Amino acid sequence: FLTGVSRLFRSGYESASKHFNPADTEVNVAGRSFLVTGANSGIGKATATEIARRGGTVHLVCRNKERAEDAKGEIVTETGNQNIFLHIVDLSNPKEIWKFAEKFKNEYKLNVLINNAGCMVNTRELTEDGLEKNFATNTLGTYILTTALLPLLEKEADARVITVSSGGMLVQKLNISDLQSGNGTFDGTMVYAQNKRQQVVLTEQWAKAHRNIHFSVMHPGWADTPAVRSAMPDFYQKMKNNLRTEAQGADTVVWLAISPEATKLPSGLFFQDRQTVSTHLPLASTHSPPEDEEKLMEMLEEFSQKFKSTSPG
DSSP states (O other): OOOHHHSSHHHHHHHHHTTGGGGGGOOOOOOOEEEESTTTSSSHHHHHHHHHTTTTTEEEEEOHHHHHHHHHHHHHHHHOOOEEEEOOOTOOOOHHHHHHHHHHHHHHSSSEEEEEEOOOSOOBBOOOOBBHHHHHOOOOOEEEEEHHHHHHHTSSTTHHHHEEGGGGGGGGOOOOTTTTEEEEEOOOOHHHHHHHHHHHHHHHHHHHHHEEEEEOOOOOOOOOOHHHHHHOHHHHHHHOOOOOHHHHHHHHHHHHOOOGGGGSSTTTEETTTTTTEEESSSSSOOOOOOOHHHHHHHHHHHHHTTTSSSOOO
């Protein structure tokens, strides 16, 4: 397991990247449209920048207007690409996501959705809707945004959905009995890991249900991002000299989003450094029965419908 962990640092990226084929990502994606959540910093911003550099139309979905506008300005300046659009959406607010998605569907096309936004709140906080904040953002937010945009993706050739997960999910078995982490002691790191396991399950389930869209989920490794600095300060202090750059963390996201090679592999798999990896550690008892995975989808569907506005327009 430890050798597995060391692969997640910068040195792991450097050795893996020796085997990358640079041609995979030397792709012109002009005319294709990409939506990246959590795009104003870290891996989201690095991903948006690389796609913009290759001519793609990029929709940045961010929560903080000021930081998002700064990020947009930097991406335009750095890449010379003017086709960068900004949408301010709080992904912990299901009603807001539905509203945004409905509007987006009427105005734009979409080829690739990148679910990158995430949060790791270390105390149990509830949103205004009474949802635990990590779950609301990482799992339900990802579920609603993806589900709402599937009809748009279904219309396009070579449509893809990539979700940025974390290797932390390897320590968690899917637990559908306590989605809001209301029982027992609250441990933000474990709740986050559970949400990331849920994202893996979502990806596998979507891949089965929507055959003409390519779904994937990936682990960026440990990168030096604002999220890591704020959510895991001790880890950051100890490890900061070994962390990947944001661009290294984003490399596999970009590869999954634009490379023709990525879609030659089956839909629904978990990736790290452009390779498929197992979603379970050897001998770990993290496998869950299929009915639990189906139940998770039902529960999320129920939640999501509750927040869908029925009012016209």
